[in-house]
């Protein structure tokens with residue numbers, strides 16, 4: 473009996489790997505509501521896709537079956553260049569599979585958290601794409617209700633794609649008062665009227681979240697933050713937030729109009745599109761022009777618009793000698809503006825240690841931390857935690873590339889588990905363990921932004 477159960481489980485596992493003979497599932501890209509999202513390959517076309525795997529029993533236990541059906545219905549309705557496309561839905565007895573557009577550039581959240589904050593022209597480009605997607609949804613009676621940088625993905629060309637409609641609502645679900653009544657979303661991004669519980673207009677609530685997102689892009693912090701949810705809610709109700717002095721006047725005005733606690737006077741999409749900050753045309757900086765040194769970059773010109781981020785246009789050898797070891801990512805990015813921040817907490821460092829030495833360091837680190845090690849070829853290693861964390865087991869994948877004779881670059885990525893756990897693993901364990909093999913050029917100045 474038990475044997476046949478485990479054989480069935482093994483069979484299910486195999487089936488999952490090549491899903492219904494059509495999709496070959498690969499690494500975990502992230503976690504949506506109710507399931508993991510895997511990178512996958514469509515075996516019929518060879519095309520890359522993302523497959524979200526949802527366990528039916530989990531959805532049922534949480535009483536979210538209707539919401540799941542709504543997510544699928546919504547995604548079928550919203551085909552737009554800035555929304556992750558749903559290609560196909562499949563199901564087995566126990567699981568639902570959504571085959572989605574593959575978006576490879578990671579979360580916008582990762583780009584912002586690594587850069588600290590974005591230049592206004594860079595933020596404006598993302599924000600326009602977000603508003604285009606949001607306006608498109610609203611025009612079809614779809615309200616996302618969980619807009620936040622973690623649900624905004626970037627493709628390889630640096631275009632924004634809205635994901636995760638798992639909490640979305642349709643206009644048809646409003647009560648007779650014309651308002652939605654389900655409080656959902658992520659507190660820091662959710663409009664005060666949603667938390668208030670008295671019914672809300674889905675479009676106005678999404679615009680508030682757009683205001684929080686714009687603030688996060690430009691400031692690198694949340695506008696309303698408090699350990700105590702009630703105090704945070706009170707700050708939101710009062711519109712009590714501060715804009716740092718580097719934010720331009722137009723951006724500040726727009727943020728104020730989006731973070732208006734009264735939905736009736738809050739700006740509409742039509743007003744937003746006509747606002748000076750949104751409309752501003754910016755002249756893109758010339759590509760491959762090395763930026764002046766930090767001291768000459770004039771930090772603080774008062775209006776805060778179009779400030780420089782750290783230069784990213786140096787060549788491979790500059791970067792190796794200047795980087796003091798970690799984070800050489802501009803070396804490999806094909807699209808300069810998609811930059812190193814798009815890589816979701818990924819870490820890169822140069823070393824003169826041979827590949828075998830790097831691998832044995834990683835193996836030593838794994839053994840010390842009771843992690844499981846698997847090698848893939850001569851240049852790949854994966855470490856997996858023994859214990860399940862907040863989002864499953866932490867898994868870290870390292871790949872080794874040769875960039876010059878006797879110079880290797882090691883690329884480290886999260887391959888499973890929670891992003892915060894991954895970050896603390898990197899800073900508390902990985903970095904210290906590798907410190908002495910990371911190649912830091914003697915007496916070379918750190919480039920701006922290097923750690």
Ligand code: PIT
Pocket residue numbers: 501502504505509521522524543547556572573574575576578625634635636637638
């Ligand atoms: C990708 C890459 C990635 C995440 C996703 C897609 C997720 C997409 C998604 C998840 C949902 C949903 C709609 C889209 O409702 O890292 O290509 O739960």
